[in-house]
Amino acid sequence: MRKASGMRLTNRLVAFVTLIVICAMFIIFVGGAVSFRKLGQDYLTHYLDGVVGVIDQEMAEPQGASSMSRWLPKLLKASNVVELEIGSESGIVYTFKGLQKLPDPSILHASHYELAHNPGFYVSLKSLPPYTEFTYSIGAMSSISLAIALIISGLVWGLDWLRRQLHGSELLEERGRMILAGKVDDFAVGDEQEWPATASLALDQMIAELKDARQERSRFDTFIRTHTFLDQLTGAANRVMFDSRLQSMLQDQEAHGAVLLIRIADWDELLAEKGKEAADELIQDVGVVLSNLVQRYPETVLARYFDAEFAILLPQQSGKEVKQFVGTMMNALDRLVPPTPLDSENWCHIGMTFCASGERRGRIMDEADMALRSAMLQGTNSWYAFRKDQQFEDARGSVRWRTLLDAVFSSGGPILYQQPVVMLDGSILHREMLARIKDENGMLIKASRFLTAVEQVGFSARMDRAVVGKVLEKLRTEPVAEAVSVNLSVNALLDKHFVKWLRDELLQTPRTVLNRLYLEIPEGALVKNLDAMRPVARMLGGLGCKLVVDQAGRTIVSTHYIKDIQADYIKLHRGLVKEINLRQENQLFVRSMLGASADTRAQVIAVGVENKKEWQVLTQLGIKGGQGRYFAAEISAENRK
Known part of the structure; x- marks a missing residue:
């Protein structure tokens, strides 16, 4: 798997350019130093050749050897020759040794010459290398110093120019790092200075499409779950979800509660006379009332069980609490004014039964339906509870x-x-x-x-x-x-x-x-x-x-x-x-x-x-x-x- 680089692009280029310039300067200085040394050696060799030529000519003359002691030391001293020896196989003819103190005798340049005009004679020299006594001088090295200063100034300016030119790519890179860190929403739209601009615009478009796709998928997932488990008219649960939750509660240990069925009477007559729109409006009004009432019970399930019937599951509630809830719900429904042909005094009935873990779901719903039918037989808006021993009356207030x-x-x-x-x-x-x-x-x-x-x-x-x-x-x-x-x-x-x-x-x-x-x-x-x-x-x-x-x-x-x-x-x-x-x-x-x-x-x-x-x-x-x-x-x- 690829990983993001830990070094910015600008820093990479700056380091590369700086390294190239330093290497070039180093190579130039090394080459110049080698050439400078070679020129000094060639100059010294050429100069010593002239000194040896003069000695050779003087020795060839009859009186030359006797007069060397007068002029030769001055010439050797002017030529930076520290030691000189003239001799042959029969012995040394002349020797010279300077009096200057040397910090390191190993730096002396040694030379040996055979005299052309005086066969059998030789000259051995030890001289100071060129430029050993020279020190740095601003005047003498001003051109080199100025060149170095110009190179450094050009390097600084060039690196600054490079940073400014690549600032947009740094912005794009930083944005990429933030996206990889999970902050897509905060960096969905890039800065106008990002470069390359085409990559920035493409990234903007891809993020926008990705966000839209995620929202669409979320809406689609919600749509699937809604149509599977919710009633489209009221937004309450449907029969599938209610049966599933009731079955789950009955399988839990130590679980108990109550099931309520609320039915609207004469539903078919209302549809035939007023139409579906008026009937749906009544269903929505009833659903709003029931939804508001169940808010105080967090685990309650409200479902539209049939077209004209609602079901409520109240888990972990005592018989006293359930009966109080049913009474409150009955009073709230009584305040609704149903459309004709429904009788305002006999249009809503509630059946209730208690349930506990281990009971069968089908039997519970049959008991609630029987209680609902008993309430309908009373001929008025009322509710009825199925009579059974288990009603959980020992609840606490x-x-x-x-x-x-x-x-x-x-x-x-x-x-x-x-x-x-x-x-x-x-x-x-x-x-x-x-x-x-x-x-x-x-x-x-x-x-x-x-x-x-x-x-x-x-x-x-x-x-x-x-x-x-x-x-x-x-x-x-x-x-x-x-x-x-x-x-x-x-x-x-x-x-x-x-x-x-x-x-x-x-x-x-x-x-x-x-x-x-x-x-x-x-x-x-x-x-x-x-x-x-x-x-x-x-x-x-x-x-x-x-x-x-x-x-x-x-x-x-x-x-x-x-x-x-x-x-x-x-x-x-x-x-x-x-x-x-x-x-x-x-x-x-x-x-x-x-x-x-x-x-x-x-x-x-x-x-x-x-x-x-x-x-x-x-x-x-x-x-x-x-x-x-x-x-x-x-x-x-x-x-x-």
């Missing part, structure tokens, strides 16, 4: 929940359980920490049962603070090599005081610990408050924590948030995983989620895997990891070694 939670916080906080997330190669990605609390009788209560009460009494930040504190303490004190994940509620992350506390705690935690901390945020609330969550997610990721989006697919939302917050992992809602080998629509949803995260670093993980068949289908679809009882059951993390 907000005061009792607040008292219980205060006791939990004062006694050290919730109890932590853990369950591993296993990747395809069998390695453990992290262990998710699951909060549990004990009631007055010492019975464990799962988070799915008490989290709604935590939000209602305003203890979301307090609960998350207690759980995060215990998890960080566990990571700091215990030499655990594995990573752990902790769930954070969006309500807590919207609290500035909690975010400030969390930031301070993470800043005081070593980087090696933060790299093993995964923070999970529920998808629905995250997308609903995406603008407020972007800076928080950016802060948590910048500190070294991994971001995990939990409960993906519980609601139908756009997947563009994956790129916005740069999520590391996406955890599918367990309702999508339940019996996925038998549900083609859930497989379609998972494929859509995998396609949405294909060009991002996010990896999709399935939660709630119960058996081998589910896992085989999930791995064929392209899931990277799984979590559930198929791999390991939930065990206490308090005494884990």
Whole structure:
């Protein structure tokens, strides 16, 4: 795989040009020095040849040898000859040695000549090399100094000119580095000074087309999920999604709740008399009323079950709470004015039944339908509850929940359980920490049962603070090599005081610990408050924590948030995983989620895997990891070694 160069193009060219100029100057100076030395040697040889020629001529004359002692020393001294010896085989005729002190006698240039006019005689000379006594002189070396100064000035000017000419390419290169770093949106349009301009314009066009393709794919994925699981008129869930969520809840341990059916009477007469437009308008009005009422219950599923019938699933709610909700809903519907020919006193009826884990979905829907028919027999807008023994009347009110939670916080906080997330190669990605609390009788209560009460009494930040504190303490004190994940509620992350506390705690935690901390945020609330969550997610990721989006697919939302917050992992809602080998629509949803995260670093993980068949289908679809009882059951993390 190719990697981006760590050296800028301008720096490369500057270094290359500078190296070439320095090498050229070095070669010129070396060549000049060698030539200068050679010229000096040739000059000295030529000069000594003249001195030896004079000596030879003088010795050839009869009185020449006797007169050499008078004029020869002056000539030798003027010629920088330090030693001279004239002799033959019979002995030395004349010798001379200068009196000057030499710092290094080895620098003397030795020469030996045979006299042409005096056969048998020789002359040996030792002289100073040329230029040994010369020193640097501004006047003498001014031309060379000026040449060097001109070369350096030209080099500086040339490098500055080169930098200015290549400034556009540096801008283009820097933009490329930012794009490789993942900041495509910030550098989607290049600077006008970028060069080459054609490459810059081509890059602008490619990024624009890429963004449009991503948005189109996100819209297409949302379109697929919407048409698979949502009613197009009201925006509520359709029958497929409702049955899937009800079946998933009935398969969970310790799960309970209620199913409500709301039917509009005389629907066919309304269609025949007023037409589809008036009928659809009534359906939309009813859907708005029901949607507003279920907002206070975060896990509630509202679906348009048939053309004139809505279904509501209220999980983990007591009989008293459900009956209060039905009464409120009945009063809200009574305030609507239906069009004729509907009777304003007898046009809306509600049937209700309770359900718990282990029951059959078909039987639950039959019970709700029987209760609905009983309500219709009353001849007025009313509701009826199917009579059965299991109605969960022992629920706590907000005061009792607040008292219980205060006791939990004062006694050290919730109890932590853990369950591993296993990747395809069998390695453990992290262990998710699951909060549990004990009631007055010492019975464990799962988070799915008490989290709604935590939000209602305003203890979301307090609960998350207690759980995060215990998890960080566990990571700091215990030499655990594995990573752990902790769930954070969006309500807590919207609290500035909690975010400030969390930031301070993470800043005081070593980087090696933060790299093993995964923070999970529920998808629905995250997308609903995406603008407020972007800076928080950016802060948590910048500190070294991994971001995990939990409960993906519980609601139908756009997947563009994956790129916005740069999520590391996406955890599918367990309702999508339940019996996925038998549900083609859930497989379609998972494929859509995998396609949405294909060009991002996010990896999709399935939660709630119960058996081998589910896992085989999930791995064929392209899931990277799984979590559930198929791999390991939930065990206490308090005494884990």
